[in-house]
Amino acid sequence: MADSEAIITENLTRDFKGIHAVNHLNLQVPTGQVFGFLGPNGAGKTTTIHLLLGLLAPTVGTAKVLGYDIRSAAGKIRGQTGVLLEYTGLYERLTVEDNLEFYGRIWGMSASERQARSKELLGQLGLWERRKEVVGKWSKGMKQKLAVARAIFHRPALIFLDEPTSGLDPVSASQLHQDLRDLVRHEGTTIFLTTHNLAEAEQLCNLVAVIRQGQIIAYGSPAELRSQGTTPQAEIEGTNFTPALIAALKARPEIAGVNLKDNLLSLDLTGTSRLAPLVNLVVEKGGQIEEVRKGRKSLEEVFLTLVTENKKSE
Numbered sequence: 001m002a003d004s005e006a007i008i009t010e011n012l013t014r015d016f017k018g019i020h021a022v023n024h025l026n027l028q029v030p031t032g033q034v035f036g037f038l039g040p041n042g043a044g045k046t047t048t049i050h051l052l053l054g055l056l057a058p059t060v061g062t063a064k065v066l067g068y069d070i071r072s073a074a075g076k077i078r079g080q081t082g083v084l085l086e087y088t089g090l091y092e093r094l095t096v097e098d099n100l101e102f103y104g105r106i107w108g109m110s111a112s113e114r115q116a117r118s119k120e121l122l123g124q125l126g127l128w129e130r131r132k133e134v135v136g137k138w139s140k141g142m143k144q145k146l147a148v149a150r151a152i153f154h155r156p157a158l159i160f161l162d163e164p165t166s167g168l169d170p171v172s173a174s175q176l177h178q179d180l181r182d183l184v185r186h187e188g189t190t191i192f193l194t195t196h197n198l199a200e201a202e203q204l205c206n207l208v209a210v211i212r213q214g215q216i217i218a219y220g221s222p223a224e225l226r227s228q229g230t231t232p233q234a235e236i237e238g239t240n241f242t243p244a245l246i247a248a249l250k251a252r253p254e255i256a257g258v259n260l261k262d263n264l265l266s267l268d269l270t271g272t273s274r275l276a277p278l279v280n281l282v283v284e285k286g287g288q289i290e291e292v293r294k295g296r297k298s299l300e301e302v303f304l305t306l307v308t309e310n311k312k313s314e
């Protein structure tokens with residue numbers, strides 16, 4: 001069903017002088033998702049966005065965005081999407097409200113629509129009181145907030161945000177995360193967001209694809225990715241973890257591996273086994289326990305595992 005997918009790519013490929021910047025990409029982004037396109041620098045994220053907007057022609061393959069073919073209907077796609085690429089697209093010498101006014105006119109919005117939308121978005125972003133200020137004097141974080149407002153001003157059905165927090169200090173980045181979450185809840189649009197920051201994807205996205213060297217190496221919800229190919233872990237902090245104690249742990253069927261580093265005993269578990277019997281065993285063998293934690297790998301650890309595993313198999 002075309003309508004349930006905001007984006008579908010089929011073998012989408014773009015070469016640059018022998019590099020497969022985007023390499024036979026088959027990707028689906030359902031309508032209404034906050035999709036995170038996650039990958040290290042040079043992975044092919046920006047090139048993919050350029051292809052999806054018809055700003056670059058594919059070498060091989062094709063894609064549909066909002067039901068339109070990127071080769072034959074790029075104008076329609078650009079008319080119904082909002083885009084924030086590397087540049088904010090803001091006019092530094094204009095005031096905040098004049099910037100939005102300018103874009104509203106380009107999108108053919110009426111004067112009353114422009115005013116209402118300005119008030120709504122600037123209000124949500126906490127910028128309404130500052131609407132008369134000249135943008136050039138603003139901090140990078142505030143400009144980036146306004147750039148997001150600019151990109152979504154005309155209520156596009158789909159928004160592309162290319163590394164929206166890149167170059168922001170941690171405080172401004174986390175404020176923008178909060179704003180993006182609020183906007184998503186309020187506007188309900190489909191978002192295609194690229195990032196090399198895994199914590200960002202984990203916070204903002206409900207669907208994630210990991211891209212490396214132009215190819216997708218993982219796809220799913222952050223929770224699915226986290227559980228992909230990983231083992232549950234337990235950590236026991238303490239002292240007196242003797243070789244005999246470690247040997248006894250290794251002999252247990254529910255333990256796949258034991259690793260001792262300083263005062264930290266890390267256990268790889270074979271399933272979601274209960275920890276109590278293992279804790280008892282440690283105590284029986286003379287271990288002095290300070291703290292016990294059940295481990296859950298973060299998306300970052302899973303991502304790193306995936307990337308290194310794929311490297312090894314090359």
Ligand SMILES: Nc1ncnc2c1ncn2[C@@H]1O[C@H](COP(=O)(O)OP(=O)(O)O)[C@@H](O)[C@H]1O
Nearest residue numbers: 016019021039040041042043044045046047048
């Ligand atoms: N216009 C271009 N000419 C030549 N190579 C390019 C061009 N744009 C991107 N590339 C190359 O394609 C690969 C993917 O780049 P890009 O899509 O910008 O990655 P990302 O956005 O994930 O950092 C990189 O190796 C990059 O050097």
Ligand SMILES: [Mg+2]
Nearest residue numbers: 045046047162
């Ligand atoms: Mg990029």
